[in-house]
Amino acid sequence: MSGLLLAGDVYFDRFDETGNPTGLVGPLNATQLQINTPSDTKDRTSKKKTSYGQALNSVTIAKPSEIAIAFDDQPAEMLAMALMGEIATINQGAGTVTDGPVTLLKAGLWTKLPNSNLATEGLSALLASDDSAIAATAYEVNYAAGMIRATASGTLAAGGDIKLSYDYAAVSGSRIKGGVRPTINARIFLDGTNLATGKPVKCEIPKASLAPSAAVDLLASEYVSTTLGGKVILRDGETAPFYLDQEG
Secondary structure, X not given: OOOOOEEEEEEEEEOOXXXXXXXXXXXXXXXXXXEEOOEEEEEEXXXXXXXXXXXXXXXXXXXXXXXXXXXXXXXXXXXXXXXXXXXXXXXXXXXXXXXXXXXXXXXXXXXXXXXXXXXXXXXXXXXXXXXXXXXXXXXXXEOOOOEEEEOOOOOOOOOEEEEEEEEEOOEEXXXXXXXXXXXXXXXXXXXXXXXXXOXXXXXXXXXXXXXXXXXXXXXXXXXXXXXXXXXXXXXXXOOOXXXXXXXX
């Protein structure tokens, strides 16, 4: 006899729109992996004088198993699920903009440029009306975000149309297009160890239908944690909705 205290690595495989696997993501640091197996009871109740109200028969009927999982590892694939999104690739090549038209708003308000990751050297601005040079003190640039605004003390405090020239560096990464893919079907696999015995424990969930069960707080004071919950599905070809193996 021994207790069960698990440490484990969790892997996720989100199926595509046609139900095909896309590959396991992980190992992930899951702070919760909870499986609930609810049931209903069907009772045949006595109406006889000597046993009124007693159960003559009682049958327990399984309901769909439920799963709840929380994780604080945030690769793009997992964050996309928590935001009901899909992943796109960011691939901005390096380049140069010459005399790009920009409308500055009144002082204090930013205008977003088409590019980000601007070079800090070589940026210049001209008035659109007569191509005269604009002093650098008339505007402020956020080079990383790719934004520009007029300064309150400059010649463009009221705003105006300018021509902006600058270089920008390459940017690569991933973008989550949130709220566009609400269906989340996935395989979940836990590769664990029972710390009480040192023996392997594995949990296989061939298919779960999931949805975000809590908001994603992007400005949380602690590490961002995301949670998913839903039903465990009996996948075609499987003999059970999930399996828990304790190896000896």
